[in-house]
Structures are given as C-alpha cells and as structure tokens.
Amino acid sequence: MLSRAWPQTLRWRVYALVCGLLLLLLVTAAATTVSRFYATSVGNHVRGSLRPAQQSAAALSKDYVDMETGARGFLLTRDDTFLAPYESGHADMAQQEQQLRGLLSFDETSLGLLDGVRAAGETWQRQSIEPDIAAARDGTLAPAPPMTDALAAKQTFDRVRASLAELQAHINELTAVGLQQSTDAQNAANIVTIVCAALALVLGAVTVLLLRGSLDAPLRKLLDQVQRVSDGELDHGVDVSGPAEVAELGHAVETMRVRIISETGRATEASDQLVRLEETDRIAGELGDTVIKRLFAIGLALQSATARFPVAAQVFARAVADLDQAINQLRSSLYGQIPLTAGQSLGMAVQTLVSELETGVGVVPELVLTGDLDRELPDDVVTAVLGVLHDVLGALLTPGRPDPVEIGLTRENGVIRLRADGPAPESTATLESLGERARLLSGDGRVDYEGDRVVIDWWLPV
Structure with missing residues (x-):
C-alpha cells in the first residue's frame, strides 16, 4: 500500500512544483508588466505634459517681459518701433495661455494659478499700459509721469511677475513629483522581477533535486541492470x-x-x-x-x-x-x-517454375525462351523438361551466392534444347545423371566444367 502511495505523492509534488513555477512566471510577468506600464505612463506624462508646460510657462513669462520693455521704451521715446516687442508678446501670450490650459487640464491648481496670471496681466495692461500708450499717441501724456503713477505701474507688473513665478514653481514641483514616481515605479518593477526570478530559481532547484533523488537514481539503477542483461548476463x-x-x-x-x-x-x-x-x-x-x-x-x-x-x-x-x-x-x-495446369504451355510452366524457385532462393536467373513452346508437345517430354530444369536450377541456385545463372530453352528443327550456365555446385550427382535421363527419351546431354562454373547442354527430340 505504501509502495503504491509513494509514487502518487511524488507525482503530485512534481505537479505542484511545476504549477508553482508556472504561477510564479505568470505573477512575475503580470507584476513586471504593470510596473513598467505605470513607469512608462508616468514618464510619458512628464515628457508629454509637464516638460512642455515648463517651456510654455517660461515663454509666457518672456512675453510679459517683452511687453513691459516695449511699452516702457515707447513711453520714453514716443517711437512706434519700440511697440513691436509689446505687440508680438501680446499675440504670443494668448497662444501660450491656451497651450498651458491644454497641457495642465489635469490639475485644477495649475489652472487656478494660470487664471491668476491672466487676471494680473489684464489689470496691468488696463490700468498702466494701455492708457499711457493711448495718451502718448494723442500727445496728452506728460513728458515725465508723476512718481506715484510710475510706482503704481511697477507694483502692478510685480504682481504679474509673482503670479508667473508661482505658476512656474508649481509646474516644476509637478514635474519633480512625476519624475520621482517614474523612478520609483521603475525600481519597483526591477525589484519584482529580481525577486520572482530568485524564487523561480529556488523552486526550479528544488524540483531538480526532487526529480534526481526520486526518479533519476532509480532510472539509472534500472539502466545499469538492463545494460548488464544486454551484455549477456x-x-x-x-x-x-x-x-x-x-x-x-x-x-x-x-x-x-x-x-x-x-x-x-x-x-x-x-x-x-x-x-x-x-x-x-x-x-x-x-x-x-x-x-x-x-x-x-x-x-x-x-x-x-x-x-x-x-x-x-x-x-x-x-x-x-x-x-x-x-x-x-x-x-x-x-x-x-512439378505440376502442370491443364492447358498451360511449356513456356508458361517454365516461367512459373523459375519464379517460384527465385522467390524461395532469392537469386534471379536470366531466362531466355526461343521457339514455339506452347503446342504439340508430348506429356512425357514436358514432364522431362520441367523435371530436368527443376534439378538444374536446384543445383545452380544457391542462397547467399550472387553468382549469375543463365537458362536458355529453345525449340527448333524438332529438338527441345536446354542450356544452363552457372556456378558449379558442391554435389554433382544430379548433373551427372542428366545425360542418362535424356537418353531414355532418345535425347542426350553433356556437362562441362570451366573453372568454378558449369555449362549444361541437354536436348530431346520432339
């Protein structure tokens, strides 16, 4: 009972370890994917929104400075050339504000700060810049404005500067937070990957040790015993x-x-x-x-x-x-x-006999049939020819010897002649009796030896 339960316990342990490895791989893949996706998302947010917002806020600040510089130069010189920076800055300011609203749409605080910048800028333009520019063009502006007016204009523009500085500081803070989140997410993904890989290595090592101790050792023992049996023990x-x-x-x-x-x-x-x-x-x-x-x-x-x-x-x-x-x-x-089917010709019977002997021995003889072997042949002649051919082939066809064997059977001028050429057999008793068997039917036969081959010439009158 214990011997039956132990393999089942081993099998379930192996299954549990394999399933644990698969689950760990899935968890590792999921955790790594989520962490890296989050890190990528934060990085994309920084690159796609916060970095452009920083650049747009800096451009907006430059537009206000250009407007203030151009307006002050015009008021001092009454030269319209100095209004070019003011007008270009005023046109670009609207574009930068619109771009910032799109980039910072996810943060209400940033939008509120941007509204403060716009309100301060409109107050500065309405109260300090536009009236002075209009009076300067009409000739009603005094050459030197009172000190109190100049101080009020400066304070108004300082509030614009302060609003811009506060907006830029907030955007910088958002960027710093986003970069830190991206770094933390990347580090977390790396830690998860390393921990899961370490656990997978430990679990894999445990699996290998369990399999080696519980399966590999008995299998090697069995293989050694099988090898000894195969060696003849x-x-x-x-x-x-x-x-x-x-x-x-x-x-x-x-x-x-x-x-x-x-x-x-x-x-x-x-x-x-x-x-x-x-x-x-x-x-x-x-x-x-x-x-x-x-x-x-x-x-x-x-x-x-x-x-x-x-x-x-x-x-x-x-x-x-x-x-x-x-x-x-x-x-x-x-x-x-040697059977001869009723109505079967001598030629067909010879081919059948050669085919049967060829199949049984495995040697393919060369057979040549010449003349009319199909009609007007006495039964004793047909029987004698088949018997002699059977004995000749039995003597010349030897299993395992690829030596060629040539058989020729001819009927012409009232004579049936059998010629055979093949390797000389070990026993020649059968071949030596062929001539005597032919002479019983008024024929004759001769057996000649040429080295390790034998040539048979045997004939009967028809």
Missing part, C-alpha cells in the same frame, strides 16, 4: 522497485529476461533438431541421386537388350516403363511434384 535479475513508471519498466525487462532464457533453451533444442533434419535431407538427396542414376543405367541396359533380344522386347519395354514410373515417384518424393 541473463542470470542477473532486474530490480523492479522505484516509482510506478520505473517499476513497470523494470518488470517488463525482467519478464523479457526470463522469456529470453526460456526461448534460448527451446531455440537450442530446435536448432539441434533442424541440423539433424538437414543432415537427413542431405543424405536422402545424395542417396536418391545415386538410386536414380542406377535406375537410369538399368533402363539403358534394358533398352540395349531389347535391340539384341527382339523376342523379349515386350518384357523389356514393360520393365523400362516400370523403371520410369519408379524414377518419377522417387523424384517426386525427394524434390516435390
């Missing part, structure tokens, strides 16, 4: 302990080891039996070739005796027929029956 048992998956694999390897031992024993017995059967077949084949050769010789002797003793010709012919039947039965028992 079949008597070395395989441990099936460890996590469920490793234990299942070890059990499968142990089962395979036991089965290999059992199959090896049975395979040894089967191999010994196969060797005995092959030896028996070899002996039977050689004995059969010898017997067939002897029977052919007896048949030839009886045919020769028929010519010398015509009185006993009928008896000898009967004996020769019995010998032919015995030879065919013996060949069928040793090499198998």
